[in-house]
Amino acid sequence: MILSIKNISLYYGKAMALDNVSIEIEDGSVVTMIGANGAGKSTVLRALSGLVKINSGEIWFSGKRIDGTSPTNIVKMGIVHVPEGRRLFPALSVMSNLELGASLRKDKAGIKKDMNEIFEHFPRLLERRNQSAGTLSGGEQQMVAIARGLMAKPKLLLLDEPSLGLSPIMVDELVPIIKNINQTGVSVLLVEQNIGLALRVATKGYALQVGKVVMQGDIELFKSSDIVKRAYLGD
Amino acid sequence: MTKKGFPFLLAAIMLAAILALTSLPGCSSKTTTATTTTTSASAQPIKTYTIGLCAELTGFLGAYNTATVNEAQIAVDMVNENGGIMVGGQNYLLKLVVEDGKSTLDGTTAAANKLIFSDNVKFILGPDAYFNSAVSGLCEQNKIMHIGGYCTMQPGELDSTTTYSFLGQGASINYFTGVLAYLKANYPNVKKVALTMPDDGSIPYFGKAVQQMVQDAGYTVAGSIIGYDNNAVDFSPYAAKVMATQADAVIACSGVVLPNGSILKNMRDAGSNMLFVVCNSVIPSDYVKVAGTKESTGVVDCSACYIGAPDPSPILQEMITRYIRSIGGTGALVTLEYANPVWELAQLFNKANSFDPAVVKTTFENMSSIETFYGTGTISGLKTFGIKHAVSYQLPITTIDNGVPTFKQWEPALVP
Amino acid sequence: MAESTILLIVATIVNALVLSSMYILLALGFTFLFNIMGILNFAHGVIYMIGAYICFYMATVVGINQWLALLISVAVVGLFGIFMERFIFRPFFGNINSIIVVCIGLITVLVNAVAISQPYNVQVTPAFVQGILKVGIVSLSWQRIVFFLIGVSLLILVLLFINKTKQGLQMRAVAQDLEGAILQGINVHFVSALACVIACALAATAGSLMGSYLSLTPYMGNDIMIKVLEILVLGGIGSINGVLFAGLIVGTLDAVLPIWLSGTATQAIMMLIIIVILLFKPQGLFGKEVRA
Ligand SMILES: Nc1ncnc2c1ncn2[C@@H]1O[C@H](COP(=O)(O)OP(=O)(O)OP(=O)(O)O)[C@@H](O)[C@H]1O
Ligand SMILES: [Mg+2]
Numbered sequence: 001m002i003l004s005i006k007n008i009s010l011y012y013g014k015a016m017a018l019d020n021v022s023i024e025i026e027d028g029s030v031v032t033m034i035g036a037n038g039a040g041k042s043t044v045l046r047a048l049s050g051l052v053k054i055n056s057g058e059i060w061f062s063g064k065r066i067d068g069t070s071p072t073n074i075v076k077m078g079i080v081h082v083p084e085g086r087r088l089f090p091a092l093s094v095m096s097n098l099e100l101g102a103s104l105r106k107d108k109a110g111i112k113k114d115m116n117e118i119f120e121h122f123p124r125l126l127e128r129r130n131q132s133a134g135t136l137s138g139g140e141q142q143m144v145a146i147a148r149g150l151m152a153k154p155k156l157l158l159l160d161e162p163s164l165g166l167s168p169i170m171v172d173e174l175v176p177i178i179k180n181i182n183q184t185g186v187s188v189l190l191v192e193q194n195i196g197l198a199l200r201v202a203t204k205g206y207a208l209q210v211g212k213v214v215m216q217g218d219i220e221l222f223k224s225s226d227i228v229k230r231a232y233l234g235d
Numbered sequence: 236m237t238k239k240g241f242p243f244l245l246a247a248i249m250l251a252a253i254l255a256l257t258s259l260p261g262c263s264s265k266t267t268t269a270t271t272t273t274t275s276a277s278a279q280p281i282k283t284y285t286i287g288l289c290a291e292l293t294g295f296l297g298a299y300n301t302a303t304v305n306e307a308q309i310a311v312d313m314v315n316e317n318g319g320i321m322v323g324g325q326n327y328l329l330k331l332v333v334e335d336g337k338s339t340l341d342g343t344t345a346a347a348n349k350l351i352f353s354d355n356v357k358f359i360l361g362p363d364a365y366f367n368s369a370v371s372g373l374c375e376q377n378k379i380m381h382i383g384g385y386c387t388m389q390p391g392e393l394d395s396t397t398t399y400s401f402l403g404q405g406a407s408i409n410y411f412t413g414v415l416a417y418l419k420a421n422y423p424n425v426k427k428v429a430l431t432m433p434d435d436g437s438i439p440y441f442g443k444a445v446q447q448m449v450q451d452a453g454y455t456v457a458g459s460i461i462g463y464d465n466n467a468v469d470f471s472p473y474a475a476k477v478m479a480t481q482a483d484a485v486i487a488c489s490g491v492v493l494p495n496g497s498i499l500k501n502m503r504d505a506g507s508n509m510l511f512v513v514c515n516s517v518i519p520s521d522y523v524k525v526a527g528t529k530e531s532t533g534v535v536d537c538s539a540c541y542i543g544a545p546d547p548s549p550i551l552q553e554m555i556t557r558y559i560r561s562i563g564g565t566g567a568l569v570t571l572e573y574a575n576p577v578w579e580l581a582q583l584f585n586k587a588n589s590f591d592p593a594v595v596k597t598t599f600e601n602m603s604s605i606e607t608f609y610g611t612g613t614i615s616g617l618k619t620f621g622i623k624h625a626v627s628y629q630l631p632i633t634t635i636d637n638g639v640p641t642f643k644q645w646e647p648a649l650v651p
Numbered sequence: 652m653a654e655s656t657i658l659l660i661v662a663t664i665v666n667a668l669v670l671s672s673m674y675i676l677l678a679l680g681f682t683f684l685f686n687i688m689g690i691l692n693f694a695h696g697v698i699y700m701i702g703a704y705i706c707f708y709m710a711t712v713v714g715i716n717q718w719l720a721l722l723i724s725v726a727v728v729g730l731f732g733i734f735m736e737r738f739i740f741r742p743f744f745g746n747i748n749s750i751i752v753v754c755i756g757l758i759t760v761l762v763n764a765v766a767i768s769q770p771y772n773v774q775v776t777p778a779f780v781q782g783i784l785k786v787g788i789v790s791l792s793w794q795r796i797v798f799f800l801i802g803v804s805l806l807i808l809v810l811l812f813i814n815k816t817k818q819g820l821q822m823r824a825v826a827q828d829l830e831g832a833i834l835q836g837i838n839v840h841f842v843s844a845l846a847c848v849i850a851c852a853l854a855a856t857a858g859s860l861m862g863s864y865l866s867l868t869p870y871m872g873n874d875i876m877i878k879v880l881e882i883l884v885l886g887g888i889g890s891i892n893g894v895l896f897a898g899l900i901v902g903t904l905d906a907v908l909p910i911w912l913s914g915t916a917t918q919a920i921m922m923l924i925i926i927v928i929l930l931f932k933p934q935g936l937f938g939k940e941v942r943a
Binding site for chain 2 (some may be wrong): 654658
């Protein structure tokens with residue numbers, strides 16, 4: 001297991017956001033977490049990257065306990081969170097955004113190489129490398145967000161609703177992107193409401209409902225689940 | 236959640252600190268009771284009689300007035316330790332209640348109201364600068380006798396309508412009688428002078444009067460009076476304006492130490508050695524603090540600030556000794572602009588034998604001279620103010636060169 | 652042209668440049684703190700004042716060389732910046748009311764501490780640079796020219812730092828999206844502390860120089876803060892270009908207006924000019940939409 005979340009609970013003030021949630025991710029796999037608005041998906045990711053503190057439970061990453069670790073150290077250890085809404089630096093160029101993804105890296109040559117590789121994979125970003133990120137289209141911004149995350153050389157990439165606001169064609173483009181990332185050895189935790197995308201890339205899934213894991217297991221289980229079909233696929 | 240306590244704690248400490256600091260002496264009015272308290276031990280009980288002092292303890296005049304109020308308190312102590320005053324066969328000690336006008340007209344009006352209606356005094360000394368216009372009218376209405384510390388000659392400060400107001404120190408306009416005489420005798424090459432003055436509303440009145448005096452003394456005034464903003468961050472533009480007049484001397488006609496010292500400094504920094512004449516109430520050594528040692532040169536100062544004439548009168552010597560003992564310093568006095576009115580009022584009480592302002596005021600009007608810390612003062616002012624209500628006395632002339640102030644001479648300075 | 656006019660014009664140009672550069676150093680630091688920590692540091696003026704007094708104290712009471720005194724002041728006040736970030740801004744992060752209360756507290760405590768401890772209300776730091784530059788009839792103080800050059804050099808250094816270094820890039824990132832920056836592993840506390848150090852060091856430099864160019868009073872910080880706020884409102888709060896441009900405008904007006912106007916009218920006209928500009932550009936000259 002690269003990541004084990006053990007029975008975590010989290011409160012925002014008095015309101016419970018996560019109730020005894022446990023999630024496991026095998027090294028090199030793509031796991032998806034689905035759930036309705038407000039289910040607590042983003043909260044799980046925020047707890048993982050140290051943006052919020054859990055109230056109980058444990059988080060283990062590569063054999064180390066990481067709850068309570070600072071966001072900086074979590075990135076250093078290899079967990080990189082591509083947040084919901086992208087959170088790019090809008091007035092900075094695409095290049096600068098990518099550079100900032102590599103904030104904690106010291107290997108100048110490696111950074112340069114990775115940046116070139118990314119531009120190979122995302123030729124659209126190469127064209128727009130000097131354009132300020134805020135002026136890109138939604139799809140392009142999502143690419144920058146993912147690419148910025150990759151610049152940190154993650155072992156585990158947390159993607160929070162990358163399909164948000166994208167056209168169906170753009171969502172289709174995400175499938176090979178995520179698969180390629182995974183093929184380079186990066187484990188992925190994909191939070192999605194777009195169940196189609198989730199089912200296409202993940203091998204294992206978790207469903208969250210008001211802060212609780214209500215369903216978990218092999219992705220095939222989700223594909224055949226009536227609940228999932230009713231809730232997300234509209235039939 | 237546990238962190239919540241810390242900000243509150245810090246805020247509470249800050250608040251406590253603010254409260255502690257603002258309640259330090261000098262920041263608020265001193266408490267007072269209206270009149271009599273008796274000392275039980277002595278055979279004949281001595282009563283106290285409270286007089287008011289309206290001063291600018293905070294704001295741009297704050298530092299200066301804090302010093303002049305200290306002088307006034309010393310004068311009160313001197314009166315009391317010499318046996319106080321005698322009115323109607325009863326011995327009284329004087330008590331001074333001070334209210335802060337905050338260096339604004341509104342604040343000074345409020346302070347004067349407080350003195351009259353809450354402290355219930357019948358005699359008000361002060362204030363300074365152009366703030367007398369906030370006090371004279373109130374005193375006239377309420378028949379309170381008022382001895383101001385300065386006059387900028389604006390309507391309502393001291394004129395034929397202010398029959399209860401006096402000017403108790405030889406200040407403002409009569410500086411010029413002194414300094415022009417001194418310039419004539421010692422700087423014959425000076426022909427053209429520039430004039431500077433704070434633009435506090437007094438230029439059309441005080442400025443006009445000064446300009447007339449300077450011209451009457453045979454000098455050419457370069458351009459018009461250079462008015463400055465007391466609250467300017469940078470006074471260099473005014474210095475540039477003075478230098479551009481290419482006059483032989485500049486006379487700083489009033490104002491506090493910061494603007495005048497800054498203009499002097501800026502002029503010297505830019506290489507101008509124009510004679511710098513000051514006619515305001517600043518301890519000469521304070522210019523050195525503002526302008527710097529090297530820059531404080533070529534300065535002639537005629538003010539009521541005293542820095543060590545060889546032969547001080549006994550009461551002046553007493554004042555200096557007490558000032559050094561209780562406040563510190565080197566024996567330089569600020570202007571005695573509140574201390575002289577205290578000294579005068581004590582004499583008036585004895586002479587009038589009354590605490591009725593109307594009686595005391597008439598006594599004052601009928602006198603031709605009165606004792607002051609700077610020698611015998613003359614009561615005059617009919618030509619200048621339209622009312623014979625001003626005391627003038629000899630003033631010390633000091634020069635400053637290379638940061639060293641030197642007492643030169645006493646200069647008679649009668650206000651016509 | 653009359654001799655006196657030439658004298659006036661040259662002196663005014665120099666005054667405008669020096670004043671503008673000092674105003675900009677201060678307003679820039681204030682903007683840094685606003686952009687990076689979302690803090691309106693109203694205590695910036697007293698930090699400037701403290702910087703001035705430390706330099707003054709070192710140069711006159713201790714009696715060391717003025718330039719050394721300047722460096723000590725910058726170092727001490729810079730360290731105070733770290734303290735401020737850790738114990739004032741960090742605990743109150745995001746709590747605007749508390750920050751304002753704390754700033755007012757800081758102003759009151761420091762101003763009164765200086766006012767009580769200083770024997771004279773107004774003092775001056777001895778000149779850093781002696782001598783006068785004479786060109787024909789015009790004579791200028793070398794000190795002024797040197798101060799202007801220092802101001803401009805520092806400005807260029809700071810702008811290079813923000814625009815060309817990794818730390819500078821991280822600062823801009825934090826300013827644009829705090830959470831986005833945290834997620835890149837950027838140590839926001841370090842960046843904030845760095846911003847505080849730079850802002851405080853710039854304020855201390857301006858204060859130390861102004862202590863010799865103008866004079867020192869415990870209230871000098873309040874006066875200059877009004878200038879800084881004028882610049883921020885005019886330039887658009889948070890905009891560095893706005894600071895540069897508005898700083899030049901305000902500094903120039905401060906040097907030029909007193910030449911024609913006497914005294915108190917200056918401030919009124921200054922306000923009028925600012926209000927008129929804001930009528931046309933309510934967000935300031937370079938203002939952006941305010942972040943939510
Ligand atoms: N900072 C916060 N303070 C208080 N409550 C919060 C905060 N952030 C999230 N919540 C609440 O926690 C619950 C879970 O929110 P979260 O953002 O994790 O949901 P989500 O599953 O990501 O939803 P979505 O699909 O809409 O992004 C919601 O009820 C939300 O209102
Ligand atoms: Mg979410």
